[in-house]
Amino acid sequence: MVKxxxxxxxxxxxxxxxxGASNMMQKFGTLHLVNLVxxxxxxxxxPIHPKEDEILGFKAYKTINDVSEQVDLAVMATPxxxxxxxxxxxxxKGIKNVIVLSGGFLEVGDKNTQDKMKEIADNYNIxxxxxxxxxxxxxxNINITHVPWPPRKGGISIVSQSGTYxxxxxxxxSEKIGAGISKIISVGNEVNTDLVDYLEVLEEDVExxxxxxxxxxxxxxxxxxxxxxxINLKKPIVIIPIGQTDAGIRSxxxxxxxxxxxxxxxxSICEQTGAIKVQNSIDMLNLLNGFDSLPLPKGNKxxxxxxxxxxxxxMSDLFESNGMKVPLLSNDLQEKLKPWMPxxxxxxxxxxxxYSDDMQNYLNVMPDILLKSDEIDSLIFYGLMGTEYYxxxxxxxxxxxxxxxxxxxxxxxxxxxxxxxxxxxELIEFKNKYQKPVILTCYSTRKEKFxxxxxxxxxxxxxxxxxxxxxxxxxxxxxxxxSNQKGCI
Amino acid sequence: xEHESKEIISMxxxxxxxxxxxxxxxxxxxxxxxxxxxxxxxxxxxxxVHKTEAGVxxxxxMSDNEVSNAFNNVIQIAKNxxxxxxxxxxxxxxxxxNGVVEIIIGAMRDVNFGPVLMFGLxxxxxxxxxxxxxxxxxISISEAEKMIQSIKSFPLLDGYRGKPKAxxxxxxxILIKCSKMLMDNPxxxxxxxxxxxxxxxxxxAMVVDARIILKEAH
Numbered sequence: 080m081v082k083x084x085x086x087x088x089x090x091x092x093x094x095x096x097x098x099g100a101s102n103m104m105q106k107f108g109t110l111h112l113v114n115l116v117x118x119x120x121x122x123x124x125x126p127i128h129p130k131e132d133e134i135l136g137f138k139a140y141k142t143i144n145d146v147s148e149q150v151d152l153a154v155m156a157t158p159x160x161x162x163x164x165x166x167x168x169x170x171x172k173g174i175k176n177v178i179v180l181s182g183g184f185l186e187v188g189d190k191n192t193q194d195k196m197k198e199i200a201d202n203y204n205i206x207x208x209x210x211x212x213x214x215x216x217x218x219x220n221i222n223i224t225h226v227p228w229p230p231r232k233g234g235i236s237i238v239s240q241s242g243t244y245x246x247x248x249x250x251x252x253s254e255k256i257g258a259g260i261s262k263i264i265s266v267g268n269e270v271n272t273d274l275v276d277y278l279e280v281l282e283e284d285v286e287x288x289x290x291x292x293x294x295x296x297x298x299x300x301x302x303x304x305x306x307x308x309x310i311n312l313k314k315p316i317v318i319i320p321i322g323q324t325d326a327g328i329r330s331x332x333x334x335x336x337x338x339x340x341x342x343x344x345x346x347s348i349c350e351q352t353g354a355i356k357v358q359n360s361i362d363m364l365n366l367l368n369g370f371d372s373l374p375l376p377k378g379n380k381x382x383x384x385x386x387x388x389x390x391x392x393x394m395s396d397l398f399e400s401n402g403m404k405v406p407l408l409s410n411d412l413q414e415k416l417k418p419w420m421p422x423x424x425x426x427x428x429x430x431x432x433x434y435s436d437d438m439q440n441y442l443n444v445m446p447d448i449l450l451k452s453d454e455i456d457s458l459i460f461y462g463l464m465g466t467e468y469y470x471x472x473x474x475x476x477x478x479x480x481x482x483x484x485x486x487x488x489x490x491x492x493x494x495x496x497x498x499x500x501x502x503x504x505e506l507i508e509f510k511n512k513y514q515k516p517v518i519l520t521c522y523s524t525r526k527e528k529f530x531x532x533x534x535x536x537x538x539x540x541x542x543x544x545x546x547x548x549x550x551x552x553x554x555x556x557x558x559x560x561x562s563n564q565k566g567c568i
Numbered sequence: 569x570e571h572e573s574k575e576i577i578s579m580x581x582x583x584x585x586x587x588x589x590x591x592x593x594x595x596x597x598x599x600x601x602x603x604x605x606x607x608x609x610x611x612x613x614x615x616x617v618h619k620t621e622a623g624v625x626x627x628x629x630m631s632d633n634e635v636s637n638a639f640n641n642v643i644q645i646a647k648n649x650x651x652x653x654x655x656x657x658x659x660x661x662x663x664x665x666n667g668v669v670e671i672i673i674g675a676m677r678d679v680n681f682g683p684v685l686m687f688g689l690x691x692x693x694x695x696x697x698x699x700x701x702x703x704x705x706x707i708s709i710s711e712a713e714k715m716i717q718s719i720k721s722f723p724l725l726d727g728y729r730g731k732p733k734a735x736x737x738x739x740x741x742i743l744i745k746c747s748k749m750l751m752d753n754p755x756x757x758x759x760x761x762x763x764x765x766x767x768x769x770x771x772x773a774m775v776v777d778a779r780i781i782l783k784e785a786h
Contacts, residue, residue: 300681304704340680347684347702350718351711 081279085206086272088176090217090262090280092151094123096143096174098165099156099181101126102134108156109135110225111180111214118222118229125150127165143172152176154214154223159183162210163195170203178223179210185268186211193270200271212267213242216249218260226250231535233259234288234371235364238277240266241321244293248360255524256361257534258368261286275299275306282310289370291363292318295331295339308352312563315370315556316354317363320345353559355552362548365541369549372537373516375557379403381550382455383429384445386462390520390543391429394459397547403554405429412452419444428455442502443509450513457516457550461543464521465529466495499529507536516553520546569612571659573780576753577761580745583738584775587661593636599660600635606663607635611642612656615649622649628663635660664776667765668734669724671773673742675750675759677783678704683750685743689721690763697721705747712743725766734766738773757783 095115099108112126112135125146126134133139140146143153143165153169155162159181169177177200184193193210200207208215214223218232224246235258239245245265252258261284264277274294281287290310297303307316322331322339331339349356357363381398383405385391395405405428408416413426419440425431430449435441441460449455469492479485510517520543525531530540541549574584586603589612590596600607611624619625623645626638639658646653670690678684681704688700701718703711716722716739727733742764750756758781766773 297680300678300704304681338679340678343702344678344681344684344704347704348681350714351703 081276083280083283085175085204086276086280088151088174089178089206089208089215089264090284092122092176092221094125094148094150094152095120095223096125096127096146096150096153096169097134097156098127098153098161100134101128102131106156107180107225108154110227111154111156111223114222114224114227114229117227119220120222121220122151123148143168143174146172150174152178154178154180156180159189159192159210163192163199166196166199166205166207167203170199170205175204176206176208178208178212178214179267179270180212180214181209182211182267184210184270193268197270206272207270208264208272209267210270211242213246213265215265216246216260216263218262224249224263224265228253230258230260233261234286235260235291235367236262236264236281236284236287236289237291237293237367238264238266238274238281239291239293240269240274240295241293242267244319244321244360248364251361252364253525256364256368257525257531257540258364259371259535261288269298273298275302278303278306278310282306282314287314289314289367290316291367292316293321293360294318295321297340304348304352307348307354311353312560316352317366317370318345318349318354318356319358319360319363320356353556353563355556357552361545365539365545365549366552368534368539369516369518369553370556372534372539373510373518373553374514375560376457376516376550376554377514377557378456379554379558380406380454380456382408382449382458384441384449384458384460385429385431386434386441388431388433390461391431394461394520394543394547395429397544398551401551402558403551406454408454412448412454415448416445419448438498438502442499443505446506446517447509450509450515450517455515457554458518459546459550460517460519460521462521463519463523463529465499465523465527466492467523467527468492469495496528500532503529503533503536503538507538510538516550518546518550569614569656570610570778571612571656573778574775576780577746577749577775577778580749582742582745582749582761582775583772584778585662585664587659589657589659590639591657593639596635596639596658596660597632600629600632603660603662605630608661608663609635609638609642610659610661611646612659613646613653614656615653616646622646624649664765664774665767667767667773668732669766670763671739671766672700673746673759673761673764675705675746675756677750677757683747683756685715685747685750687715687739687743688719689724693719693721703747706751707744707747709740709744712740712747715743716740732768735769735772737769739764739766742773742775755783757781 097112100112124137126137126139128139131139153174216222218230222229226246226249228249230252242265322328323342328339398405408428416426519540523530533540571589588599606628609626616622624642629635672688672690674686683705685703686700688694693699699720701715703715725734760779761775764775
């Protein structure tokens with residue numbers, strides 16, 4: 080068992096020392112310091128630098144010993160041959176948590192220096208994240224990575240042996256997915272803390288509700304399986320194993336000296352533990368976002384409310400070929416819907432409005448009727464346009480700009496946002512009241528304010544097929560839990 | 569060697585037919601009479617791995633005479649095969665009756681997760697359709713059952729088109745015993761029980777051929 084408090088310096092630091100940050104913005108260490116400051120970190124920062132007196136407005140210190148106050152966390156982005164010396168200084172200062180961003184150890188064949196690092200760390204009871212890692216995020220105020228897109232706070236935590244997959248998807252999270260993050264941990268070469276340690280930390284972490292794992296090699300396989308099996312019953316675990324083909328294995332070996340396991344082994348672990356394997360990083364984040372935002376579906380029946388025939392049909396095909404049902408609605412329920420729909424629309428499921436400009440019917444009245452009924456367990460929408468649509472539409476040649484109908488349209492576009500938000504508040508209430516997943520799909524991103532609003536308030540927004548897969552996998556997880564509970568009785 | 573592998577698996581009460589390693593015609597005939605005809609004779613030599621291809625397995629031997637001929641014959645074939653061939657002896661075992669199906673149980677040791685068991689139906693089902701299931705050891709009774717049920721060809725074990733049902737319980741028991749054996753003996757690197765004949769429900773199963781590969785000593 081890990082002692083959670085031994086990791087507090089990583090996740091609740093009140094003061095952070097930086098090695099390798101300078102007044103040159105482009106330096107790797109500096110990027111991390113700047114991103115931490117910009118994320119709104121409200122603790123103390125102590126840059127350690129041999130020459131400078133001040134770094135980006137912070138008083139700099141020649142050595143860590145010159146800092147009189149307590150330091151909870153040290154971050155190192157120096158050339159590798161300097162790390163062990165600084166580590167010793169940190170040990171003597173009493174620092175218990177160090178993030179070593181620097182690379183150039185076991186992954187390039189230097190076992191000696193890395194072994195020495197472990198020796199020093201163990202000697203001073205220091206927990207190291209890394210070396211050769213991309214840092215950490217603890218939303219909302221801690222971003223010790225090189226990616227300046229701090230995410231909103233939520234319940235998703237990610238542990239990754241790939242530094243890139245740990246931190247660079249932050250861009251997609253901020254601009255498209257809108258997922259709420261609790262912690263992102265890049266474990267690097269795992270010199271004295273590993274994937275399994277962080278899983279144990281996340282099991283106990285009340286802020287974490289779902290977990291994503293990228294791994295190449297698992298140094299404590301048995302413990303890993305036991306933990307995943309246990310945690311997955313409380314917090315869904317989504318995994319991406321890396322290095323499953325000859326080329327992938329070769330690549331993994333060369334970049335973290337990792338020896339990977341074949342796909343059938345990973346698949347059997349997923350079957351045993353109920354962990355969910357996905358193929359790509361966006362699928363992982365989408366699914367984690369679904370788990371974090373929505374209640375689990377209680378059954379396999381989906382209602383589709385669509386503004387277009389094609390997406391309605393494709394979504395139906397995907398649901399029905401992957402264990403879910405898009406049931407024909409009862410006459411009674413169809414009769415209840417009819418008064419609110421255009422005459423051309425279809426009330427069988429998918430409910431295809433073809434085109435309707437009555438947003439109140441689409442976003443409130445009909446969802447209420449559908450969610451209230453026991454004929455569906457989840458609701459998925461296709462289609463919505465916001466202000467950005469009007470902005471693009473009104474990007475007309477100059478001679479049309481003063482046209483009266485263009486002017487009317489412009490004011491209409493500007494009104495959209497407020498109008499939508501009132502409807503969304505109601506929709507979010509339905510989701511909470513009926514405890515059923517509600518997903519909106521469309522082709523817009525968070526540039527469109529309505530997308531950001533929905534995502535930030537617990538209704539995920541995806542591209543159409545992405546949304547379908549999220550729901551399918553959430554249902555698979557819900558079914559795993561159901562069968563597991565039955566198994567216990 | 570097969571006879572050694574069978575010895576190990578018998579220690580875990582995994583059903584293997586009665587067998588004996590003999591070094592003379594007389595011994596071969598005596599043991600054949602003890603277990604009853606028909607029997608099988610297999611030459612055991614570390615120099616000959618692919619016994620069927622080398623022609624050193626003689627099946628369905630019905631009499632003392634056939635056993636004695638087979639004994640001399642396989643030794644001669646081995647000597648022709650390689651002049652300095654090392655011969656451990658000849659393995660005599662009962663010829664297995666036909667069962668409902670033949671299955672394969674295998675295992676390898678994964679570098680990250682330890683022993684991984686494999687289960688599938690013999691022949692084309694494994695070789696062509698790759699219809700197998702895997703589990704990381706140790707496995708529970710319910711995991712073993714899921715492992716059996718999760719192959720696509722499971723209906724063939726479960727009374728497909730009026731055929732008798734196979735003894736699924738004994739498959740399950742063999743899987744669990746294999747799991748225990750692999751957990752107890754970290755030096756076992758690979759296991760191959762191929763084929764295992766499964767009889768009708770209630771009548772058990774029997775390992776016909778077994779191969780255990782140990783980790784190379786460092």
